[in-house]
Amino acid sequence: MASSILSDCSSARLLPLRRALLPQRAPRIRPCPALASPRRLLIAARPQLFPRPPRMDSVPTAAAAASSAESATASADASAKVIDGKLVAKQVREEIAVEVTKMKDAIGIVPGLAVILVGSRKDSQTYVRNKKKACEAVGIKSYEVNLPEDSSEEEVIKHISGFNSDPSVHGILVQLPLPRHMNDENILNAVSIEKDVDGFHPLNIGRLAMQGRDPFFVPCTPKGCMELLHRYGVEIKGKRAVVIGRSNIVGMPAALLLQKANATVSIVHSQTKNPEQITRQADIVIAAVGVANLVRGNWIKPGAAIIDVGINPVDDPESPRGYRLVGDVCYEEASKVAGAITPVPGGVGPMTIAMLLSNTLESAKRIHKFK
Ligand SMILES: NC(=O)C1=CN([C@@H]2O[C@H](COP(=O)(O)OP(=O)(O)OC[C@H]3O[C@@H](n4cnc5c(N)ncnc54)[C@H](OP(=O)(O)O)[C@@H]3O)[C@@H](O)[C@H]2O)C=CC1
Numbered sequence: 001m002a003s004s005i006l007s008d009c010s011s012a013r014l015l016p017l018r019r020a021l022l023p024q025r026a027p028r029i030r031p032c033p034a035l036a037s038p039r040r041l042l043i044a045a046r047p048q049l050f051p052r053p054p055r056m057d058s059v060p061t062a063a064a065a066a067s068s069a070e071s072a073t074a075s076a077d078a079s080a081k082v083i084d085g086k087l088v089a090k091q092v093r094e095e096i097a098v099e100v101t102k103m104k105d106a107i108g109i110v111p112g113l114a115v116i117l118v119g120s121r122k123d124s125q126t127y128v129r130n131k132k133k134a135c136e137a138v139g140i141k142s143y144e145v146n147l148p149e150d151s152s153e154e155e156v157i158k159h160i161s162g163f164n165s166d167p168s169v170h171g172i173l174v175q176l177p178l179p180r181h182m183n184d185e186n187i188l189n190a191v192s193i194e195k196d197v198d199g200f201h202p203l204n205i206g207r208l209a210m211q212g213r214d215p216f217f218v219p220c221t222p223k224g225c226m227e228l229l230h231r232y233g234v235e236i237k238g239k240r241a242v243v244i245g246r247s248n249i250v251g252m253p254a255a256l257l258l259q260k261a262n263a264t265v266s267i268v269h270s271q272t273k274n275p276e277q278i279t280r281q282a283d284i285v286i287a288a289v290g291v292a293n294l295v296r297g298n299w300i301k302p303g304a305a306i307i308d309v310g311i312n313p314v315d316d317p318e319s320p321r322g323y324r325l326v327g328d329v330c331y332e333e334a335s336k337v338a339g340a341i342t343p344v345p346g347g348v349g350p351m352t353i354a355m356l357l358s359n360t361l362e363s364a365k366r367i368h369k370f371k
Pocket residue numbers: 025028221244245246247248249250251268269270271275288289290291294309310311312348349350352
């Protein structure tokens with residue numbers, strides 16, 4: 001039966017349609033062996049992960065965060081706390097909306113975000129549309145430029161330069177991936193670091209990596225992961241963390257942030273031997289790979305906090321879209337072992353957009369010296 005096959009982490013299939021939409025990434029999905037029974041022993045041994053209530057002391061926050069932790073659910077045999085990114089992102093957006101209004105009333109400035117999209121990938125168009133909607137909802141002004149797939153680097157850079165010198169724009173985002181003929185580095189380098197709300201400029205990444213320096217902006221997805229850990233009261237200092245994936249936009253900055261927060265960090269990548277064994281030592285796992293259900297239940301230390309960044313479309317004839325999204329972590333298995341876990345969808349994704357709004361507000365405040 002299709003539905004039971006799809007609920008099994010071992011047999012979800014990457015959607016062929018989406019395969020065509022992901023030219024820079026080969027389809028990656030792990031057929032997994034049947035569940036081994038010893039994992040069940042781990043469940044009994046699961047220690048207490050959350051000795052204290054969730055903290056709410058970082059990005060603008062509200063009492064609602066407490067209710068997010070309280071609303072964390074546990075299904076019949078899945079006992080991990082659900083880290084509800086959708087709910088936290090909503091709270092963050094509400095807090096940003098308040099700040100935007102305050103700023104507008106006090107100094108007449110409305111934060112502005114410019115998004116540049118090159119080409120016509122359906123997934124990128126959807127992301128850009130969602131970003132625009134999110135901006136509108138909190139009162140941030142959005143500017144959008146759509147360029148054809150065969151545009152030159154110079155054309156893209158011309159638009160970036162225009163936004164760099166436009167005082168109504170406080171944040172600039174170039175949607176990735178760019179067409180193959182373009183050099184990402186040349187383009188990302190052209191964004192003024194003061195407006196680099198994605199945090200992808202090499203100088204921002206360099207500052208993130210250095211002791212005693214701070215970047216202008218922290219990349220949105222890793223920032224969202226950290227925010228979820230903070231808001232759910234997951235202790236980071238002195239803990240062992242494993243980041244699976246080392247991309248410039250997620251894995252690498254996530255590892256830097258965990259390290260800055262005083263975790264002891266290991267990075268697992270495509271050439272790592274024994275990734276299961278390394279991951280099993282972690283109190284905190286951030287998975288950012290792009291392989292559906294790569295991380296199985298037996299990779300996880302009982303009680304660990306799992307942040308699943310992966311967004312992988314898999315066939316689902318029962319879903320209206322014909323596919324559904326799953327993470328890099330086999331949720332079904334992991335939620336029986338972990339102490340807390342983000343779902344996909346509804347985990348890190350909505351936080352990425354919320355952090356983009358947060359970075360745009362932060363930029364406008366900094367540029368206009370508004371506290
Ligand atoms: N939720 C959100 O907001 C966001 C979600 N994403 C999703 O996160 C996932 C990762 O994205 P991104 O970082 O851009 O992907 P990349 O393809 O750029 O990087 C993937 C990383 O995973 C590593 N990797 C690949 N295969 C394995 C494996 N079998 N075992 C261990 N490591 C492996 C690669 O290693 P190596 O370096 O050796 O090649 C690489 O470092 C995707 O599913 C993407 O859609 C991305 C951005 C935002």
